[in-house]
Amino acid sequence: MKSINILYCATCGAANQENDTTCFACGNKLLHSQDFDEQTQMQTITILEGRYRLIECVGKGGFATVYKAEDLQIKQIVAVKEITLKDLKPQEIIDATDTYHREIRFGSSLKHPALPKVYAHFMDQEHWYIVAQFIDGQTLEEYRQRLPDGQLPLSETLTIAFQVCDVLSYLHSRQPPIIFRDIKPDNIMRTRTGRIYLIDFGIARQYRPGQRRDTQALGSPGYAAPEQYGSDQTTERSDIYSLGATLQALLTGHNPLDEDISATRKPVVLPEELSELLAEMLARDPAQRPTSIISVQRRLEQISATTILVGSTPQASAIPIPPPIPSSTPYYTPSTRVRAGNAPAKPKKRPGWLKVVAIAIILLVVLGFGSDNLLSYISSWTHQGPIVQELSIAPASQQVLNIAATNSLDEPLDPATVQNAQSMQIVSMTSAGLLSLNDDMEIVPQLADSWEASDNGYTWTFHLRYGLKFSDGTPLTSADVAYSLDRALDPALKYGAGPYNLQYIKGADQRSAGKIKSLIGQSILIPDPDTIIFKLSKNIGYFLDTLTTPCASVVEKALIEKYASGFTNHLSEGGSSGPFKFAQNRPSQMVLVPNPDYYGSKPALSKITFTSYGSTETAYNAYQANQVGFVDNIPSSLIDRVSQDSGFHHSLQLTTNYLAMNYLSKPFNNIKIRQAFALAINKDLIRKNTALPTNHIIPAGDPSANVNLTGPAGIQTTAGDPTLARKLLQEGMYEEGISSIQTFPTVTLTYPQSGDTLRQNEMATMQEMWQKNLGITVKLQIMSGSNFYKAISSQQGVKNMQMWRVGWVASYPDASEWTTVQFAQNASQNVYAYGQNQSKNAARQQEIQKLLAQADITQNEPQRTMMYRSAEQNLVNDVAWLPLYQYLDSYVVQSNLHGLKVNAMDMIAPDDWSNIYITQ
Numbered sequence: 001m002k003s004i005n006i007l008y009c010a011t012c013g014a015a016n017q018e019n020d021t022t023c024f025a026c027g028n029k030l031l032h033s034q035d036f037d038e039q040t041q042m043q044t045i046t047i048l049e050g051r052y053r054l055i056e057c058v059g060k061g062g063f064a065t066v067y068k069a070e071d072l073q074i075k076q077i078v079a080v081k082e083i084t085l086k087d088l089k090p091q092e093i094i095d096a097t098d099t100y101h102r103e104i105r106f107g108s109s110l111k112h113p114a115l116p117k118v119y120a121h122f123m124d125q126e127h128w129y130i131v132a133q134f135i136d137g138q139t140l141e142e143y144r145q146r147l148p149d150g151q152l153p154l155s156e157t158l159t160i161a162f163q164v165c166d167v168l169s170y171l172h173s174r175q176p177p178i179i180f181r182d183i184k185p186d187n188i189m190r191t192r193t194g195r196i197y198l199i200d201f202g203i204a205r206q207y208r209p210g211q212r213r214d215t216q217a218l219g220s221p222g223y224a225a226p227e228q229y230g231s232d233q234t235t236e237r238s239d240i241y242s243l244g245a246t247l248q249a250l251l252t253g254h255n256p257l258d259e260d261i262s263a264t265r266k267p268v269v270l271p272e273e274l275s276e277l278l279a280e281m282l283a284r285d286p287a288q289r290p291t292s293i294i295s296v297q298r299r300l301e302q303i304s305a306t307t308i309l310v311g312s313t314p315q316a317s318a319i320p321i322p323p324p325i326p327s328s329t330p331y332y333t334p335s336t337r338v339r340a341g342n343a344p345a346k347p348k349k350r351p352g353w354l355k356v357v358a359i360a361i362i363l364l365v366v367l368g369f370g371s372d373n374l375l376s377y378i379s380s381w382t383h384q385g386p387i388v389q390e391l392s393i394a395p396a397s398q399q400v401l402n403i404a405a406t407n408s409l410d411e412p413l414d415p416a417t418v419q420n421a422q423s424m425q426i427v428s429m430t431s432a433g434l435l436s437l438n439d440d441m442e443i444v445p446q447l448a449d450s451w452e453a454s455d456n457g458y459t460w461t462f463h464l465r466y467g468l469k470f471s472d473g474t475p476l477t478s479a480d481v482a483y484s485l486d487r488a489l490d491p492a493l494k495y496g497a498g499p500y501n502l503q504y505i506k507g508a509d510q511r512s513a514g515k516i517k518s519l520i521g522q523s524i525l526i527p528d529p530d531t532i533i534f535k536l537s538k539n540i541g542y543f544l545d546t547l548t549t550p551c552a553s554v555v556e557k558a559l560i561e562k563y564a565s566g567f568t569n570h571l572s573e574g575g576s577s578g579p580f581k582f583a584q585n586r587p588s589q590m591v592l593v594p595n596p597d598y599y600g601s602k603p604a605l606s607k608i609t610f611t612s613y614g615s616t617e618t619a620y621n622a623y624q625a626n627q628v629g630f631v632d633n634i635p636s637s638l639i640d641r642v643s644q645d646s647g648f649h650h651s652l653q654l655t656t657n658y659l660a661m662n663y664l665s666k667p668f669n670n671i672k673i674r675q676a677f678a679l680a681i682n683k684d685l686i687r688k689n690t691a692l693p694t695n696h697i698i699p700a701g702d703p704s705a706n707v708n709l710t711g712p713a714g715i716q717t718t719a720g721d722p723t724l725a726r727k728l729l730q731e732g733m734y735e736e737g738i739s740s741i742q743t744f745p746t747v748t749l750t751y752p753q754s755g756d757t758l759r760q761n762e763m764a765t766m767q768e769m770w771q772k773n774l775g776i777t778v779k780l781q782i783m784s785g786s787n788f789y790k791a792i793s794s795q796q797g798v799k800n801m802q803m804w805r806v807g808w809v810a811s812y813p814d815a816s817e818w819t820t821v822q823f824a825q826n827a828s829q830n831v832y833a834y835g836q837n838q839s840k841n842a843a844r845q846q847e848i849q850k851l852l853a854q855a856d857i858t859q860n861e862p863q864r865t866m867m868y869r870s871a872e873q874n875l876v877n878d879v880a881w882l883p884l885y886q887y888l889d890s891y892v893v894q895s896n897l898h899g900l901k902v903n904a905m906d907m908i909a910p911d912d913w914s915n916i917y918i919t920q
């Protein structure tokens with residue numbers, strides 16, 4: 001390990017040489033160790049690769065020591081896994097090589113929210129390193145050891161099981177499938193919010209069709225399936241076995257190899273279906289186990305939903321006992337190796353560098369690594385650091401980005417009222433809130449340093465970062481946050497999003513109705529300048545999401561008091577709290593420069609201009625002439641031309657375009673007729689290029705989106721099923737006493753007028769499909785936008801409408817936006833009367849409404865997700881909406897502009913700016 005001594009400046013944080021007395025960056029005096037008392041004495045700082053500052057050791061495995069570290073380049077906490085080759089026996093070097101290789105290969109190529117991302121890898125003479133996403137949590141083994149009797153409650157175990165199924169179904173659906181082979185409580189990490197991550201790809205492998213058995217027996221005793229002892233090739237069903245053993249261990253508090261597993265520490269009562277499922281998962285013969293992890297997940301979902309919905313006490317049932325492990329079989333597992341640091345090995349001659357490489361090459365060849373892969377893998381070893389493309393970064397004077405403004409630049413940039421995507425983007429660059437969203441739709445701290453909820457979820461306390469300032473140097477305190485959020489509810493600000501997004505702060509409804517002058521001191525408390533407390537009217541599990549919306553960003557009171565509503569014309573005087581501030585605030589151009597008072601990493605660009613081009617076509621022409629670096633929201637009319645560009649990108653947007661059907665109106669009060677209409681259309685042919693056909697209500701890109709969701713009547717595709725559609729139509733007509741298509745009620749599809757000519761074509765395409773596949777002529781009715789949106793805002797308004805086409809755009813990425821907001825009893829969007837109608841399945845719909853109500857107040861994130869997914873599957877089966885497609889945002893980026901990505905909220909995440917730069 002190369003270590004150097006660095007002295008960090010206490011004022012600006014710059015890294016100085018150990019012997020310096022003043023900071024090279026800010027000129028302030030540097031504090032040396034003698035300046036500190038015993039307690040805070042500085043320690044030697046270890047920096048690897050000149051970039052990763054080790055903070056503390058967080059875990060040790062068979063070969064590896066894992067450190068929490070700071071990536072100094074991007075100011076992010078990471079995990080650094082260090083494999084020490086010194087003192088290893090030749091066989092161990094081979095094993096360590098294998099582990100390292102698999103972790104990099106799988107970790108870099110796989111992408112799933114439950115798999116820590118692998119960022120880089122490098123080596124020195126004695127160690128190999130992997131830099132990965134840091135998981136702030138503990139392993140399930142550590143977690144359960146701290147619980148009474150080492151047992152987890154049923155609901156929590158189900159939540160974990162569901163998440164493990166999710167990631168396993170992702171791995172098993174790769175081509176060829178990836179078998180993890182080592183599912184056990186030690187290899188699953190759990191964060192404080194209950195989210196799980198699978199760690200340690202040390203023995204994962206790809207399934208090889210035709211191979212009878214594995215070349216090596218690998219796994220962990222008790223958790224590994226019998227076939228992992230070398231009798232057969234491991235398959236997806238081996239992971240199913242290990243998951244069964246893991247769930248059993250979590251529920252009973254016993255390891256699978258404990259002598260008498262039936263003597264659980266506390267009697268365990270399981271729903272009978274779960275007990276049966278575990279017994280099947282633990283079957284000795286793989287053929288007797290469930291056929292796929294998806295089928296396990298579905299059964300778990302069913303068990304969980306039934307337990308929640310019915311609320312009945314499950315019948316007592318015995319925990320199944322796993323089959324005994326064949327003790328005669330030689331068994332090898334990473335976890336049975338001596339843990340690094342536990343038992344110091346005898347000092348040995350260090351294996352020479354060449355020997356390590358030679359052994360590793362042999363191993364790679366033995367493993368059947370293709371020669372191309374082998375060469376690229378070995379060539380990566382010759383780097384003394386992570387493999388990075390050699391690019392020359394342009395000097396600061398050239399770090400200037402011109403963005404095409406395709407909307408008017410005249411909209412007032414007030415976070416509380418901002419409307420269009422372009423203005424929201426500018427607000428996100430110049431105004432910070434307590435929290436924000438990153439590219440993966442995860443909530444990340446912004447002005448808040450930390451936060452906690454009270455046990456009942458009704459009170460949330462946020463602690464601000466130290467030393468926050470506005471761009472004019474004025475301190476930014478909790479009073480500014482309180483002022484800004486309370487102001488966002490002010491009824492004088494017409495058309496603001498505050499009354500919707502911040503509705504759960506207690507009294508928000510009265511404040512936005514003008515009945516209360518201020519919530520400060522009532523439900524928004526500021527006990528000191530660094531703390532803000534919110535009292536809620538409902539203990540919703542998604543309160544944090546609501547604080548990521550633009551209306552929760554901070555504005556500067558002094559500026560508003562000086563200029564009232566015209567303050568947005570004076571933003572170059574101050575008021576910015578985001579990574580950028582205004583250098584020029586219109587009229588023809590908007591110029592942003594880095595905000596030196598921003599708390600976080602500074603943008604790499606030195607200037608951003610937004611220039612109006614009138615139309616996207618003109619903007620794209622300017623892009624082609626290299627005058628513009630980035631053009632967003634390319635309309636479908638330009639896609640054919642722009643998609644040829646090498647800088648063309650798509651990003652999924654959190655929108656669902658759907659047909660709504662009125663449960664109170666014939667013929668859509670019948671579920672089979674609704675299903676028939678859904679299956680008679682081929683969504684793949686409705687809109688191309690700018691949309692993703694979907695059966696989902698919760699769109700892809702939302703953290704709760706369910707990859708295993710099926711369409712109505714279990715359909716697996718978006719292409720429809722005309723034969724099944726006709727059958728369902730016949731059955732539905734029979735149920736409704738409709739004797740023939742000739743007597744079928746006239747069906748009208750209403751839609752709003754729009755400048756988008758594609759809309760008209762889409763309607764005509766569906767009309768043709770219903771005609772062809774069902775023999776039903778659907779009438780199309782076009783309405784002016786204002787009349788249409790007024791009509792669909794109430795049950796009274798849609799009284800005479802049967803079916804209409806509409807879309808929903810998320811305010812924040814939470815499943816409640818797509819479920820509770822749309823289908824709960826009394827939800828303002830539920831104008832189609834889901835739940836409260838005369839359908840035969842109305843009772844079931846009301847059960848789903850109860851499930852949604854419960855999901856909303858569940859604080860355990862994964863458990864909430866599971867409940868919403870279960871509700872969504874029911875809603876889709878019921879054709880509560882007929883989802884058509886999800887929008888794709890299309891944009892172009894010049895090839896010398898790096899790091900720019902539009903996320904699913906149509907935003908460039910604020911923290912991304914420090915990584916967006918221009919090369920020469």
Ligand SMILES: Nc1ncnc2c1ncn2[C@@H]1O[C@H](COP(=O)(O)OP(=O)(O)OP(=O)(O)O)[C@@H](O)[C@H]1O
Binds near residue numbers: 060135137
């Ligand atoms: N990404 C991470 N973030 C935080 N902690 C981690 C991370 N990965 C691993 N750890 C911690 O380090 C410990 C050892 O890691 P890991 O199990 O990957 O090592 P290993 O040597 O590959 O283990 P094994 O002996 O099972 O092969 C884990 O038990 C966990 O506590």
